[in-house]
Amino acid sequence: MTFHAKFSGYADPALHAAGLYIGGKWQSGSGITVLDPSTGNLLAEVADPSIEDAQRAVDAADAAAAGWRATPARQRSEILRRWYQLMTQHAEELATLIVLENGKALADARGEVAYAAEFFRWYAEEATRIPGEFRHTPSGSHNILVDHEPIGIAVLITPWNFPAAMATRKIGPALAAGCTVILKPASETPLTAYAMARLGEEAGVPPGVVNVLTTSNPGGITNAMLADPRVRKLSFTGSTGVGRVLLAEAAKSVVSCSMELGGNAPFIVFDDADLEAALDGAMIAKMRNAGEACTAANRFYVQAGIHDAFVAGLTARMKSLKLGPGYDPETQCGPMITQNAVRKIDRLVSEALAAGARATTGGKPLTENGYFYPPTVLENVPVNASIAREEIFGPVAPVYKFESDDEAIRLANNTEYGLAAYIYSRDLKRAMKVGKRIETGMLGINRGLMSDPAAPFGGVKQSGLGREGGVTGILEFMEPKYFAVDY
Ligand code: NAP
Secondary structure, eight states, X not given: OEEOGGGTTTSXXXXXXXXXXXXXXXXXXXXXXXXXXXXXXXXXXXXXXXXXXXXHHHHHHHHHHHHHHHSOXXXXXXXXXXXXXXXXXXXXXXXXXXXXXXXXXXXXXXXXHHHHHHHHHHHHHHGGGOOOEEEEOTTSSOEEEEEEEEOOEEEEXXXXXXXXXXXXXXXXXXXXXXXXXXXXXXXXXOHHHHHHHHHHHHHXXXXXXXXXXXXXXXXXXXXXXXXXXXXXXXXXXXXXHHHHHHHHHHHXXXXXXXXXXXXXXXXXXXXXXXXXXXXXXXXXXXXXXXXXXXXXXXXXXXXXXXXXXXXXXXXXXXXXXXXXXXXXXXXXXXXXXXXXXXXHHHHHHHHHXXXXXXXXXXXXXXXXXXXXXXOEEEESOOTTSHHHHSOOOSSEEEEEEEOSHHHHHHHHHXXXXXXXXXXXXXXXXXXXXXXXXXXXXXXXXXXXXXXXXXXXXXXXXXXXXXXXXXXXXXXXXXXXXXXXXXO
C-alpha cells in the first residue's frame, strides 16, 4: 500500500504499511485508489488482487482451519480480548484513518472505533460460552445431544459506511466460533480493515485465520470463492440489490448466508411525545455518520398536533450543524462518500420538491470541492415520493404528517425494508402496542440509537437474513450437530 505523502502524518505508519493480507503475509501493490471524500484527492493506493489471489486466500484459510478449530475456546477468547485492547490503545489512529477514507466527522469515527472494538470484547466473552443441548426423546428411545461446530471458512463482505465496525461484527463471532475468514472490505475504505488486521496479527491471530483483500472486481472474486466447496459461509453487509445477487450466487453451492441489507427506517413521533427528547433522538437517528447508516431515520412520521413544532425544532438543529471535512474537529456533518452519492440524494430531493415538498433548510448540493450535501429538512412530502421508498443515505430528513395510530403503522410498514424503526411517545403502553405492529427487526422506543454489540442486530423483509451481535451472533458461524445417543 502506498499512502499519499500529504496524509501520511495523520495515522500511525505502523498501521498502514501494507496491502493484501493472505496467510499472514502482506503484499503491497496498486490498482485501487482510495480518495479523500472531503476533497476528492488521492489518499492511498492499494493492491487489486487477481482471482488466483482469492484462491490463495481460501487456501490460506483452509490451511489454518484445523488448527484454529482445535484451539481451546479460552485461547481464542484471549486473542480476541487482546485485539480489543489493541484497538482501544490505537483508537485515535484508527479513527483518523476512518475519517480520512470515509469522511465522517471525527466524533463519529471515535464512536465507531469504540463500538467496533466492543464486538471483539463481547465475542471474547461469548467464545467461552458456546451452548450445547441435552434432551430426552418423548418416546424415551434415546437421548438427543446437540453440539455446535464451526461452520467452516467464511467470506465476509463489508460496506464503506462503518469500515471498522462492520468488519469486527463479523470477524469477532467467526473467530470465537472457531472459523477462519476472508474479509473483503469495500473498495472505498480498505485502509481501516488493513490497519485492524495489523493489530490482529499483533494480538496473536495465527497466519491464515484472518485474510484481507480488497478488489475492483467484487463479483468475480466473490463468485470464485463461493464456488470453492471449502467455503461454507457468506456473511454480507451492504445494499439489498447486491444482497439479492449474492444470495443467487451462493445458492449454486448452497452456502449458508447471513445478510445485513438496506433499511428505510420510520421515525414516528406521537402528539404525547417529549418534544425535546424526540428532537434529540431524531438528530442521532438521522445524523450519525451524516445519515450514511442503514439504521438512519429515513421517514419522519409526525402526528398533526406536534408536527409544526417538530419541523421548527428539527430545522433549527439541522441548520446549526457545522459542515466540513471530518478531520476538522469542529465538523458535525462530513462529506458523502462519493460524488455519485451526492447525485442520488440530489435526485431524491429534487423529485420531492417538484412534487410539492418544501425545504425548510438545505435542499441543494454544495458546489465546492468534495462530496458535500448540506443538512436538509423537507416538509409536505408526498407519502409516495421516491424519497419515501429509497434509502436516502444522507443528511436529509423528510417529514410527513399523520393523524391516527393506524395511519402511522400503515405508512411505516409501506416498504420492502424492515431493519430499524423508532417511536417517540410518553405512553409506553401505546408505544409497545404500535411497536408490535411495525414490521422491523429492531425498534427504538424513546431512543435514537439502538446498535449494541450485546443485542441482536438485523432486519426482516428485504432488510436481511440472520442476526449479528448478541448471544445469537456466534451461531451464524456454527452448525448444530445432533447425536442420537443410546447408553
Ligand atoms: P454495496 O454497494 O452493496 O457494497 C457492499 C459491499 O459489497 C462492498 O464491499 C462491495 O464492494 C461489495 N460488492 C458489490 N458488488 C458485489 C458483488 N457483485 N459481489 C460481491 N460483493 C460485491 O453497499 P454499500 O454502498 O457499500 O453500503 C451501503 C449499503 O449497505 C446500504 O444499503 C446500507 O443500508 C447497507 N448497510 C446495511 C447494514 C446492516 O447492518 N443491515 C449496515 C451497514 C450498511 P465494492 O466496494 O468493491 O463495490
